[in-house]
């Protein structure tokens with residue numbers, strides 16, 4: 113079979129895009145903080161979207177059994193995880209899904225655990241729920257990040273009700289093993305904690321690594337967990353609005369059954385149909401994207417080592433973020449503004465992701481090698 117080519121349109125075409133990444137900054141600033149890819153869409157996704165447009169089929173989202181079937185197929189094929197399609201629920205996005213499930217099981221003031229540095233919107237979700245953030249930062253060992261079990265046990269013992277887990281982890285790109293997840297699930301069961309496992313980056317795991325869906329880790333995991341999946345990161349369709357929620361125990365399925373009906377219908381038809389096409393027919397494209405990202409994460413490593421300055425970078429196990437350790441530079445003040453004014457580059461400052469991210473920056477390498485090279489040159493210029 114002919115290898116699928118992953119391409120990035122010319123910079124001038126990217127700049128004409130109307131989504132947030134290309135409108136957030138003036139044209140002379142290279143926009144690197146956003147979690148979207150610059151690649152052209154997978155053909156099956158394009159075809160599915162075009163057929164909706166050609167048929168003027170732009171109404172509300174109703175019944176879409178093809179999406180649940182396709183996710184069930186994908187999860188089985190990629191992760192050997194069996195999901196009964198009939199239990200899959202749809203939400204407009206992962207954020208709404210987590211918030212709506214939490215609303216059913218929490219009350220304002222309850223404690224929610226996160227493991228920083230972590231996707232900054234976890235803070236916003238917790239704020240929206242009027243709950244309290246508790247942090248058990250990831251343990252860091254030579255830039256390899258793992259769960260800090262003693263800190264998690266202490267937090268659980270302090271009365272945490274929900275733990276929002278990020279697996280694979282944004283921004284550090286780490287994966288948790290089956291035995292770590294099973295250990296976490298046992299601990300959660302012991303303290304009556306529910307785990308919301310945000311698995312949005314799961315399809316983007318590099319080939320030498322293994323992603324374990326939380327709910328497949330153990331019987332305890334199925335008892336305590338909800339999983340949130342989406343094709344939106346891996347297939348670059350975040351603006352189309354569709355995520356999926358899964359539970360695999362009687363009690364958690366009953367909670368899923370209590371979701372307001374509008375959680376489904378506020379997702380979009382475009383998102384659901386594109387996601388179904390992605391899961392069902394997009395795996396060859398996805399494999400080609402993972403190869404491309406693999407060469408980009410290595411290219412970034414090479415650029416950094418050739419720069420000869422003290423940036424530390426460990427290649428991620430999943431997804432497309434360069435989590436760059438600039439702690440040796442002891443940068444002071446507003447780091448994001450410094451990079452904009454001195455380097456003409458927008459980056460995500462590490463402290464966005466919690467106090468343990470201070471001294472880091474996050475960039476996105478799901479773009480062309482030219483743009484990645486330009487980004488590194490601009491970063492180096494600021495640091496020299």
Ligand SMILES: Cc1ncc(COP(=O)(O)O)c(C=O)c1O
Nearest residue numbers: 147205206207231282310312355
């Ligand atoms: C870990 C994680 N969860 C959720 C999201 C946002 O997903 P959604 O738009 O489906 O809420 C992102 C976006 O970057 C993310 O990295």
